[in-house]
Amino acid sequence: QVQLVESGGGLVQAGGSLRLSCAASGRTILDYTMGWFRQTPGKDREFVACVLTMNRGTYYMNTVKGRFTISRDDAKNTVYLQMNSLQPEDTAAYYCAARLGGGDFSYAGSYPYWGQGTQVTVSS
Numbered sequence: 186q187v188q189l190v191e192s193g194g195g196l197v198q199a200g201g202s203l204r205l206s207c208a209a210s211g212r213t214i215l216d217y218t219m220g221w222f223r224q225t226p227g228k229d230r231e232f233v234a235c236v237l238t239m240n241r242g243t244y245y246m247n248t249v250k251g252r253f254t255i256s257r258d259d260a261k262n263t264v265y266l267q268m269n270s271l272q273p274e275d276t277a278a279y280y281c282a283a284r285l286g287g288g289d290f291s292y293a294g295s296y297p298y299w300g301q302g303t304q305v306t307v308s309s
Contacts, residue, residue: 187212187298189281194303197271201307205266207281207300215239218284219257219264222293223277224302230280232291234266244290249275271307278302 193205207219220235234245234255243255254267264281282296289295 187214187217187283189283189298189300191279191281191300191303194279194305196306196308199272199307199309201271202267202269203271203305205268205279205281205303205305207264207266209262209264209283213259214257214262214264214283215259216285217298218290219255220282220284220290220296221255221264221266222280222282222296223275223305224280225277230293232293233279235290236264237290246291268305271305273307273309276305276307278304 187209188211190208197203218235218237221233222230223233224230232246234253236243236255236257252270257264280302281300283298284296
């Protein structure tokens with residue numbers, strides 16, 4: 186069982202930056218694909234980014250490519266999401282998630298472990 190706790194959310198002006206952290210406990214994240222998703226009220230949770238085990242690759246939703254960077258520090262059992270050039274449409278609750286195995290890593294239903302979320306609000 187992996188427990189995930191996000192931090193780093195907050196209120197920022199458009200064009201600003203935030204760095205989200207996801208601290209894992211209970212098990213090492215070495216074997217887990219780690220993802221970030223976001224959700225706004227009334228909408229489904231959407232894939233933002235993920236990083237494969239051993240940093241074999243990173244993937245992003247199109248609208249955040251070039252602005253967001255996902256990284257992992259397995260020694261610290263932590264995953265990060267650096268968010269630059271934030272826009273009001275990035276406003277959402279951001280969730281960290283973990284999964285084992287292959288398949289569609291952008292599918293929220295494939296992740297059994299989730300954090301409680303951290304709110305990001307971008308003002309115009």
